[in-house]
Amino acid sequence: MYFTRLPDHTQPGFDEALHFNKFKKHNIIFHAESKESHCDDHVGCLSIKTVLSGEETYGVDGRQIIIRPGQFLLLNNDQRYSCRISSNEKVRSLSIFFKNDFAASVLFDTLHSDGLSLDYPDSGGGSMPEFFQTLRPITPDMARQLAGLVGQLETKGYNEAMTDEYLVFLLRYLIGAHQRDIRDTVRVSAVKASTRKEVYRRLCVARDVLHSSHGEPIDLGGIGALAGLSVPQLVRQFKAVFHTTPYQYLTTIRLQQAASLLQHSNEQVQDIAWRCGFENAAAFSRAFKAAYGVQPTRFRGKPIS
16 A cells, blocks of 8 residues: 555544554555654554655654664564654655565565465465664665555556565565574674663663764763663674764764755754864864865865765
């Protein structure tokens, strides 16, 4: 199923039960533009959340996660969450919900040999992994799949067979990302596998905080508290897993956001510096030149590598 408008849960007569029941029976795609939209309580199936322009805020397990272009959030089956768009400009959002038996079937095919898949062609009842619910970058391969899917939907309309083919490849990508996460947990300094997995999950929370509040002053104690890690744990384990410190990671995020604003807005350099969390334009210019090789004023019009 394909929708180009987001549901208005506040509309009189809106049937919540009927709306949520659709997610059990169909793969569903929402591709819509909106300035104002919110859902305070939703329980969905395995899903991808991203935006093609603007930003959208999700509330997951008591924390706020802001999604911007080039990122996606993966939510597990039966995860309770909220979502909100509040913007002066229209936000173009894209959400893909995978029907459980469809996702389980793709998972089975991905993780097992062709011989076993031939013996059990209807294996849709298997269990799905518990994915790490964290912001992830959209890789070029995933971007091509999403762009192809959106392009087909916009030009040819919804076709179930066509859509499902794209969703198969997207699910295979998600499974690959999950396997990479599992391998990354090995970098956590802990003896038990269960401890490594939990510390990695908390590090992902810390990383999401950095993405969602990159314009604000860094507070290692506050980030650690939100992630359930002490400041020494946060710095030490973050460096071991992500090969950079929280502050260095935050600086990279700020510079990437600044580069995007220089490319796609007419804001003054000083305003961009403040918006991206730099104390002043001089400090921003030094950091930007160190990262990109040119001053911010000379960067406008250049492609972002």
